[in-house]
Amino acid sequence: MIYDFDEIIERKNTQSSKWDNVAARIGNGDALPMWVADMDFRCPIQVVEAVKKRAEHEIYGYPYVPPEFYDVTASWLKKRHGWEIRSDWVVFTTGIVPVFNTMIQAFTEEGDEVIIQEPVYHQMIHPVNDNGRVISNNALLCENGVYSIDFEDLERRASRAEAKLLFLCSPHNPVGKVWSRQDLVRIAEICLKYGVIIVSDEIHSDLLLFGNRHVPLASIDERYAWNSVSCFAPSKTFNIAGLRASGIVAPNPEIRKKLENQFKKNKGIQQNVFAVPAYIAAYTECDDYLEQLVAYLEKNIAFLAAFLEERMPKIKIGKQEATYLAWLNCKALNLSDEALAEFFIDKSLVGVSLGTAFGDEGSGYVRLNFGCPRRTLEKALHQILIQYKSFGF
Ligand SMILES: Cc1ncc(COP(=O)(O)O)c(C=O)c1O
Incomplete structure (x- = not known):
């Protein structure tokens, strides 16, 4: 079976922690949720x-x-x-x-x-x-x-x-x-x-x-x-x-x-x-699902890496070897962790996880979940880009 990971599935009002609890967990209910490790893809039909x-x-x-x-x-x-x-x-x-x-x-x-x-x-x-x-x-x-x-x-x-x-x-x-x-x-x-x-x-x-x-x-x-x-x-x-x-x-x-x-x-x-x-x-x-999923995630992270390198070079990522969670190094933006939260969550309206949630070593980083349709990822990156430019980075 061929899975369509490009399909955008409405998840609001499904009692989803990622989508319906975003205000409480991320601090802004209007932010596009890209935080908890939960993907926006339909699960395999055999599971359903x-x-x-x-x-x-x-x-x-x-x-x-x-x-x-x-x-x-x-x-x-x-x-x-x-x-x-x-x-x-x-x-x-x-x-x-x-x-x-x-x-x-x-x-x-x-x-x-x-x-x-x-x-x-x-x-x-x-x-x-x-x-x-x-x-x-x-x-x-x-x-x-x-x-x-x-x-x-x-x-x-x-x-x-x-x-x-x-x-x-x-x-x-x-x-x-x-x-x-x-x-x-x-x-x-x-x-x-x-x-x-x-x-x-x-x-x-x-x-x-x-x-x-x-x-x-x-x-x-x-x-x-x-x-x-x-x-x-x-x-x-x-x-x-x-x-x-x-x-x-x-x-x-x-x-x-x-x-x-x-x-x-x-x-x-x-x-x-x-x-x-x-x-x-x-x-x-469900082995076929996993094979297609991994291929899709590889394309997503390649897209994310290229987008950052070309258009927001002050935000860096290392080599992504596993998972759908990207670890963005934002130290070159020279923002405090509070200002970083404001930049991503309140201004860009992208609901990332703050690096400091993972310990003090996460200061200056945010984690972005790219387990989503490419169009959602593009939307998030464009929202961040607008702020990146308006902050003069
Ligand atoms: C490393 C790691 N362990 C455990 C979990 C969650 O475990 P569970 O939902 O099975 O309690 C997560 C979820 O993000 C995780 O990233």
Whole structure:
């Protein structure tokens, strides 16, 4: 089937967080929403059919997670990333954000440290603070727009007795970086040496652009698998985040049991009746969608990069290796973060995410979601361009 990603679909008044909650979340209800990681594309027809079929049954009592859920997760990981796992390593969760909270509660005490790598997905930051644990920020290094890991600093942080967990974002949101096998080996070896468990968030691992390959950290070595949990989901890949289903791979039975027990204690885990049928359809019937989606996203980011370079050269982007989230370096505009928010959101009426939401290292940056029809992206860029010129940049 051929998908039409150019189609503009009205999303207002659908109880969409991205479109209907933009005033509360972004500060201006008139801004074109290009913030949260949610694409403006129809999801695959096979997912729609699976949801409709379930809806037509007309009884929506408590669901359970069937064995097929665990098997399709294993098949997907083998097919996409060449990682062979056992189905009984998989834990069902209603999203990946709940895993951060649960892992903190199961594996750390008050005052313990969780290592993160800012600028990073903000939901890795909040649960650490919310649970009374301490952020240990192994900030990413950035040279000429290329991000890398400060391994010396990572080792220093991991060696502290208080350090218990590392939240790894792979591929990395917001900087769009795919970590190499060599990077992953160095991270995993440091964490093993000091007994720091890795929570490897690989939610963006299917959205790899320009021939980049994703390596699941735990697939490299059994010892790494034993010292980690890896988080996967079809939610970003197939634009079904609102259905809430993800598969967490925890090969170490002790870690898996502790994680499952904590989820039980938290009592928040039960899925809705549409989640698993959609998940199974996405992971078994929608490869053609993903192929076309990646090709479309590659064209969008190429268009965005060329537009910036030719018409707004003071706004720069690095190499986009994964995801549909572009990390715009606006430092050359010489605006404070408040003024940057005003420039994009209030003047240009483009609802980007502010870089500072991802940590102090995000100062001078904004994140723009290009998972939308090209015409929407063009509209946003033209709105920004008008302000860029009127500010005299
Ligand atoms: C890195 C990363 N992890 C997790 C999530 C969201 O996880 P979920 O919706 O499954 O809770 C996002 C969404 O943007 C993300 O970018």
